[in-house]
Amino acid sequence: MAGRESFLRLSLRPGTHSGAWRRALHGCVVAGLVTVTGIAGIGPVLAGDPAAGKAKSRPCITCHGKDGIGTSPIFPNLAGQKSMYLMQQLRAFRDGRRPSEVMGVIVRTLSDKDIEDLAAYYESLDPAGARPE
Ligand code: HEC
Numbered sequence: 855m856a857g858r859e860s861f862l863r864l865s866l867r868p869g870t871h872s873g874a875w876r877r878a879l880h881g882c883v884v885a886g887l888v889t890v891t892g893i894a895g896i897g898p899v900l901a902g903d904p905a906a907g908k909a910k911s912r913p914c915i916t917c918h919g920k921d922g923i924g925t926s927p928i929f930p931n932l933a934g935q936k937s938m939y940l941m942q943q944l945r946a947f948r949d950g951r952r953p954s955e956v957m958g959v960i961v962r963t964l965s966d967k968d969i970e971d972l973a974a975y976y977e978s979l980d981p982a983g984a985r986p987e
Contacts, residue, residue, distance in 0.1 A: 901937060901970065901974050902937070902967070902969075902970030902971035902972070902973055902974035902975070903970075903971050903974060904971070904974045904975040904977075904978045905975075906971040906975075907970075907971035907972045907973070907974050907975025907976070908975045910968055910971055910972055910975075911972060911975055911976070913960065914932075914960075914972070917929040917956075918930070918931075918932050918976075919931075919933075919983075921933060921979060921980070921983045921984065922934070922976050922979040922983070923983040931981070931983075932976040932979070933976060933979035933980060933981050933982075933983060934976075934977065934979055934980060934981030934982075935976055935977060935981075936977060937970075937973035937974050937976070937977040938973075940969075940972070940973035940976055940977065941969050941970060941973045944957075944961050944964065944969045944972065944973065945966075945969060947960070947961045948961045948962065948964065948969075
């Protein structure tokens with residue numbers, strides 16, 4: 855760790871890095887910004903279909919509620935949750951990266967499109983639990 859800190863101090867000291875280094879660093883920062891804004895920008899285009907997600911959410915109601923509010927203290931609320939997070943979790947359950955006895959079984963048959971639609975649907979719900987009609 856100390857080694858890394860001194861490397862940082864060294865490489866950030868003005869005049870110690872060449873122009874090429876600085877240009878490369880600048881390129882990284884710009885590329886990073888483009889990536890971040892790029893992802894945010896294409897979000898709505900790639901987003902799932904909330905109406906289709908609603909239809910697909912029927913098997914989820916018992917536990918996650920009709921309004922996306924968990925029906926018991928051990929069932930998490932999904933209403934209003936970020937769709938990107940929901941997709942990550944559903945894929946993680948499906949891949950076994952997030953082990954869950956219950957959800958592992960539920961997501962086994964979900965396609966990527968199902969996951970996108972479900973995530974879009976739950977994101978569209980009011981986190982306070984109001985029912986959309
Ligand atoms: C039998 C009850 C049950 C059903 C049915 C069910 N879930 Fe779950 N769900 C759970 C439980 C319990 C957890 C917490 C899992 C854990 O981490 O152990 C969970 C967690 C989740 C999470 C992660 C939430 C977070 O904050 O990380 C998502 C997303 C999710 N469920 C979506 C769904 C979807 C979509 C369906 C329907 C296709 C569904 N669930 C059906 C019980 C259920």
